[in-house]
Amino acid sequence: MIARLFSLFLVSCCLIGCSSSGPELGTVDGTVTLDGNPLPKAVVSFRPVAGGRTAEGVTDENGNFIIEFAAGAKGALLGDHEIRVTTYREKVIGDNGRVEDPGVPEKVPKRFNEESELIRTVEPGSNHFDLELTSS
Structure with a gap:
């Protein structure tokens, strides 16, 4: 009997969805x-x-980008966010001393990454932000 009730509970959760315990x-x-x-x-x-x-x-x-909070969880916490954009990738040198990945130099000015001036507010639901950066 208990096994049947537990099975019914699991099926109900799958059909109507269990509440999420994560942040909004x-x-x-x-x-x-x-x-x-x-x-x-x-x-x-x-x-x-x-x-x-x-x-x-x-x-x-x-x-185009889509923000992920964690694996399988799309989005960001609600509230104000400092946005940082970077293209930098560090050079990778293998155990044999050879360059495995040459890396990528930073193309984005510091005011949009290390010293970001970009602040946006994430609200409940869908948020779309077009970030129009300039190098000068």
Whole structure:
């Protein structure tokens, strides 16, 4: 009898959804351009101003990104976020001393990454941010 009740409970959860115990997130997507051109393969980070887990995404060839809070959880914490955008990738040298990955130099000015001036508010539901960066 207990096994049947437990099975019924599991089926009910699957059909109507169990409540999530994680923090409330707002979905976040957008585009990044640098001097009017899409910025591919850039890491876009949303760092909560009040503290908490940073959420990130990577731009595609057209500069589009989708932010993920954790594996399988799209979005970012609600509230104000400092946004950082970077293209830098460190050079990787293998055990044999050869360069395995030449890395990528930073294309984005510090005011959009290390010393970010970008602040956006993530609200419940869907959030879209177009980040139009300039190199000058």
